[in-house]
Amino acid sequence: MAAFVKELATRPSRRGGNVVVLDSGAGLANATLQQRLVPVRLFYDYLIEEGLRESNPVGRGRYTPVRKFGGHQRGLVPRLTKLPWIPSEQQWLDLLDVAREEPVRNRVMLALAYDAALRREELCSLRTDDLDPAHRTLRIRAETTKTRRERVVPYSAATGVLLSGYLTHRATISRARGPLFLSESRRNYGQPLTLWTWSKVIRRVGLAADLPRFSTHTTRHLCLTDLARMGWELHAIASFAGHRSTESTLTYIHLSGRDLAEKLNRGMQQIHSWRVDMLTRAARASEAVAE
Template identity: 70%
Template sequence: MPPAADVLARWPAICRHPDASAWLRLQADLGLAPRTIEAYGRALDEYLVTCTDEGIEPSRATRRDVARYVHELATRPHRLGPNVVAVDSGVGLANATLRLRLVAVRLFHDYLVEEGVRADNPVGRGRYTAGKGFGGTRHRGMIPRFTKLPWIPTDDQWRVILDASRGEGARNRFMFALAYDAGLRREEICSLRTDDIDPAHRTVRVRAETTKGRRQRVVPYSAACGSLFQEYLAHRRTLSTARGPLFLSESHRNVGRPITLWTWSKVIRAIAVRADVPRFSTHTLRHLCLTDLARSGWELHAIATFAGHRNTDTTLQYIHLSGRDLAQRLEAGMASIHAWRTQLTVDVIS
């Protein structure tokens, strides 16, 4: 966790506001994940800039003031302009990003209420209260929640992606196969250490501190992926013989240093460009793995345990995406699809 001073230094509007500085420092001291602190800092800094431009003091901001901030986020031109891969409306931030921005503002105002700076929270919460149809009257939040199914490539796109990854080095090919095989998030695979892999039982331990839900899990990987692991170990010894981070940088400037999230993102982005499948990302490998598990007939709770989901509602999207019920009626032999895809991945990129 970076020092609180370093966290605050990145956000000038927060530094100028004592209550905002105290709140963000509190979040850092409570041990929230660095990326969560980053997201909260960016959201709160933008909100305070809007308040300053509008001549509004956060301690006196109304729901209408917060709504203007939301409107500005929803209508601003995207920073990538025409180069953006996919934005629902063509302008503004994605629905999930908007809700994340508003969460930070809501939590900050909760802090002001707790400290006695103001009497209420202008953001409020979407909730049900007793009184009318279906057991209550719904009080909607400021931003509606859009629940979308994750994107996964078609089989033809997958083959093109595998062809594009064929020329990658031993590290990238093993990371690619393991990220799919074990359904790992970007942070999880980049944070693996040498003692997290158990080749005797072909399992990988995902430590709690590297996961989104702070839940440790142990997941298996295939024999084919194990062969790529042995190949990578031989290559890793040319970079470093020390135990520690499993995946090491190969660049001249940082040779032997732990790989960064951005390095892995660049690798996957380069593959996506070569394959001409721009929507392919580091998280696609996880989405595809979990969808394939649903296609092959895994039960909901088994997939949730494998994925490390706290709430099975998150896992349900893969069940829906897979069309499992229809597949069970229309096709036989789907139980082998996960093993088939794993073997195909290793065969093509080896």
């Protein structure tokens, strides 16, 4: 098992240079390492049930408060939980400079991905009848979402202008109703844009802006973090994002630092007031002694 875990931790990714983030330091993310160990753990559980083994060598990372029962049992691979990466203001501006040179389809897709905090599949699966230009909203169908829950999300007026321009351009490719975003390559002209094509577009734009960590999910992270920075309530962000549980939404609250900043400001105000009060008392005491 030790040799297997070591091999997982050093195994190069099959995607090679297309890897965006190397959480494991080798090409397999920490979550991927955990997934590789699950079937092995279940197999040993089966052997124990069949009476062929007495113990499972793949630890679950459980904690037992009573020391005599084993205390803390560490997993073979430590479970890491990291905050999602988002670009700084300058990095975002650099990305937009590169995006301005992209075709109108790519620009409107990037705008919608941020504006409506869309996942890659939700964005690429949009259809013409999902649009409501009168109210500037999108219908995200349940079958395209991660949680299988339909929702309606708004988009900004600026994105609406881009979308209007794209719809005019789309009419030169196909006037048929159906998938909103169409391929313009010679090989798949007029066919629905695939997830992989959009990933390649984002990868190319990110590299051109010197942001190799930029991915199709970065715009969603950035939008939800910005909503948290603006003071949106937790349940409102969860509803907008289509999260089944607010536990997922808490990530963006933490990433924004909103709550921590508010607590810091309140705490610093109290400390500042206390220090000023103490200085004032000291000054008054000095004046009294002088008199």
